[in-house]
Amino acid sequence: MRKKIVAGNWKMNNSLNETINLINNLKQNVGRTDVKVMIAPSFPFLKTAVDQLKDVNIEVVAQNINDNKSGAFTGEVSIDMLKSIGVDSTLIGHSERRAYYYEDDELLLKKINIALEFNMNVIFCFGEELKDRKSNSHFQVVKSQLDNTVMKLDSKSWNKLVLAYEPVWAIGTGETASADQAQEIHEFVRNHISEKFNNDIANNVSILYGGSVKPSNAVEIFSKNDVDGGLIGGAALNASDFTEIIKANS
């Protein structure tokens, strides 16, 4: 059975103190839940987050990794470094990485491969831009993003993968895909995985929705058959909103 997941992507927000406060709030509020909760603070605070969450069922995730093992890559962070502080999962392919740091499918596949080689779990993000949806090519764009990356993996890799559909036009804009729009893409993706691999893999991979999820729309979005949870940006910076969103997936 696939897992229900709610992951918070804190992006480049919060000081050390703000990060600690947010984690403390979450520790008090989240409690026992059958939903897998994940948070992705920025690099300098990952170790603090791991230490603070030692006895708590909240997993700490990196927002990005470098596609090389180690070496002369000034300003970059390697998988080994992350593993050495207890971080075993990473986001790859967030639309902000694609748009602002020119990460293309080829680089993203390299990142996925090195992550899997070193036994890291991957939350792989994909999703169309507004122009794609307007020209009705969103299914084609999503298919090509997946065909160039995760569809090239072998079937054994899929138990380390979570997918996150994040339509770019809905990220940080306040504009959310409707629950039906999310379901339609998630179902399409699951069918595509089933065709390329098999039903088992398709049914066991969690597919999250991301893009302006908030307490007011989370229940409806998460109620859809093929939506297994969310990747939350803005609303994950507020402990009570994030907690409500987690509860919406229970």
Ligand code: PGA
């Ligand atoms: P948002 O961000 O919830 O602020 O739209 C989602 C994301 O970027 O993962």
